[in-house]
Amino acid sequence: MNAAESKEQLLARLRAIADNTVQARPATDAPSAARARSVAPEARAGAKSRRRKVPPPPSISRGDDDRVWIHETPDEVKVTDETVAAIATKAPSVFRMGQTLGEVEDAEFRPAASARVIDLASSVAVYFHESNDDGEVRETPVHPPRYLGERILARPSHPGVRVLEGIVRSPILRTDGSVCSIHGFDAQSKLFYAPTIAFPEVPSSASxxxxxxxxxxxxxxxxxxxxxxxxxxxxxxxxxxxxxxxxxxxxxxxxxxxxxxxxxxxxxxxxxxxxxxxxxxxxxxxxxxxxxxxxxxxxxxxxxxxxxxxxxxxxxxxxxxxxxxxxxxxxxxxxxxxxxxxxxxxxxxxxxxxxxxxxxxxxxxxxxxxxxxxxxxxxxxxxxxxxxxxxxxxxxxxxxxxxxxxxxxxxxxxxxxxxxxxxxxxxxxxxxxxxxxxxxxxxxxxxxxxxxxRVVRDAKTDTVREALDGLIRIWRAFGGAVGIELACAQVIERCGADDEARAFLDELLDEQVPSRSEKQTKAARLSVLLSRNADRWTMVDGSLLGFVQGSAGRFGRRWKLSAPRGA
The missing domain is CATH 3.40.50.300 (P-loop containing nucleotide triphosphate hydrolases)
Structure with a gap:
């Protein structure tokens, strides 16, 4: 633009350029566009399919893999059942000990984690989805479902998985008297034999x-x-x-x-x-x-x-x-x-x-x-x-x-x-x-x-019997005759004036019911001792006696001496 060109001339040139551009565009054929929109959906779908000729995902022939094939469907219980069955038949290192699923490694039972269960599932099974392309059913392998680990471990039982009772390092005696000395799992005894030293043979018919x-x-x-x-x-x-x-x-x-x-x-x-x-x-x-x-x-x-x-x-x-x-x-x-x-x-x-x-x-x-x-x-x-x-x-x-x-x-x-x-x-x-x-x-x-x-129950070995014998005597001495209800706090209070009785009671409680905190009173500890031995009968001076619970009172639960019914 030269200096002599005025502002009006410049605007006129720009308008001319714009008009030429609009005239160069092809006019829209409104009826044609409407016809395109009215084309049948089936035709559009066929055209779309022809446009994206993507090859289907590869499928694997079952003959190429000896793992168990499991169809992953929304039925999670069925998929989990089939996985447990596959582990039971295809994973010889897996056992169930109690309710725990695990493996024997280095002569130790190691409980399986959720991630390990997924690994086991991959090693024993092929999971697949079914699809139908042009009338042909295809089986497409997929990853094992993520829920399998937690679901399998949460089950209380795992049918088909071998039960392991323990791992031993000595030859195994069987019920019939025979002895298993072969390394590994013995199905008859349900034990895993993992010796650390060599053992001689046990006589086959020991006399x-x-x-x-x-x-x-x-x-x-x-x-x-x-x-x-x-x-x-x-x-x-x-x-x-x-x-x-x-x-x-x-x-x-x-x-x-x-x-x-x-x-x-x-x-x-x-x-x-x-x-x-x-x-x-x-x-x-x-x-x-x-x-x-x-x-x-x-x-x-x-x-x-x-x-x-x-x-x-x-x-x-x-x-x-x-x-x-x-x-x-x-x-x-x-x-x-x-x-x-x-x-x-x-x-x-x-x-x-x-x-x-x-x-x-x-x-x-x-x-x-x-x-x-x-x-x-x-x-x-x-x-x-x-x-x-x-x-x-x-x-x-x-x-x-x-x-x-x-x-x-x-x-x-x-x-x-x-x-x-x-x-x-x-x-x-x-x-x-x-x-x-x-x-x-x-x-x-x-x-x-x-x-x-066998241990003979006597005063030398049975400390509870000895303690109850002494406690019954104290209870009777301080007002707790047979059938009379007393709270533990009342008995302890009455023993307080007798040095010998108080010392015996302190020693008895320290031995039988050690204090668990400073807040636990003697009365509470005595109540624990009586609760542990309720309805236990001890022969004292020719009478069979024991402590039984009475009614609740102002000082807490009451106890009383009693004889067994029918005695």
Missing amino acids: LDEAVAAYLRLSEPFADFPYEDRELGIACAISAILTLLSRHLIGLVPVKCTSASSPGSGKGLEADTITMIGLGVALPRSPWSADAEEQRKMLDGHARRNELAILLDNIVCPLGGASLERNVTSTVVDVRVLGRSETVSFPWRATVLANGNNIRFAGDMPRRTYLARIVPQDDRPDQRTNFRLSPLLDHVRINRARYVIDALTILSAHAKAGRPRAARDGGWGSFEEWTSVVADAVVFAGGRDPLGA
Whole structure:
């Protein structure tokens, strides 16, 4: 643009350019556009299909894959069922222990996580969608559904998946007396055999003479322990070894207890010798608390880990309580879920070993226990040096394979002989299977009857009986005659003026119901003790008496002395 060009001339030129552009555009044919919009939808769909000729996703021939083919549909229950069935048939490393799904790796059972279940599903199954293209049905592989992991783990059972009772490191005794010595899972016993050492063969038809000889050899490691009754003490130790090796054949197992008269007598060494032979390891020591809640937590932890044995070491408070009594007479226990008000059931397969100095028992533990007593004749038993096998545990480690075969020889010979019963007066209620498999085998091989070591309920062992005897006497002395209701606070107040009665009551409560907090009163602790032992009858001065709940009063729940109905 030159300088002489005016503003009006410039605007005129721009208008001319715009007019020429509009005239160059083709005019829209309104009727044609309307006709295009009125074309049938079928024609448009066909045209659209012709425009996007994308090849369909690849399909896989079933002949190319030996995995199970699972059609993923909205029916999630059906898909989950088919996946569990595929895992059961195609994944030999997967087992179910209790309600838990997992795998055996490095001789340990490892519970499966949700992501691992998805991995297993991918390894055993092909998931696919069906489509119909031009009349041809196609199977298109897809990823496993994400919900499978949580759904499978949440199920209480997994049909078809092999049940695993435990992992053992010693040859497996079967019900018929035969012995499995092949590495891996034994379907008959439901145990996984993972040996850490080589074992000799057990005689295929062990005789009585071989069982007797095996018992004598198995007695060697226990010959130097100063048992009060030497033959009975050895029989108890060998019974514990046989129990560990045959635990899968027995429902309920009594507690094996060793009580020493003084520290340093060898009770811990005896326990290590038993478990070193039976399990191949010395067990970690578990303390035994006087607090019932701590007892429950400790035993629940052992149940969760499905442990084969527990060692309660150096017990100083009375052995007993509701949790231990329940577990010893149960094959399945309910365990609280941490952080939630729920319980989960776990199998209870543990053999309980316990030791301490001058052990006392509480509640119903005496009838669930067989006891060996160690009574050294030296003033300083911990300084003793005249052992024939020393160091004992080194000797046991070196000769463990032979000792295990000796124990299995005893069990196998007894089983193949028809498990003859030992001659004795009466049996052992709740522990009939243990008596048949273990105790009778010990007698069969020439040992003393372990049932002779059952704990006799008396004042020396039954602290609860002793406590109730004294409490009944105090209750009667301070106004609580038979049938008279008293609150715990009233009894404690009346005992306050009598130094001897007050001291007895304080000692009784410290032993039976230790204080859990400063706010817990003596009356509350006494009420706990009476609640635990309600309707338990004790013979006092020729009368059978016990505490029963009365009515509620101003000072709390009342209690009264009573005799059993019909007495």
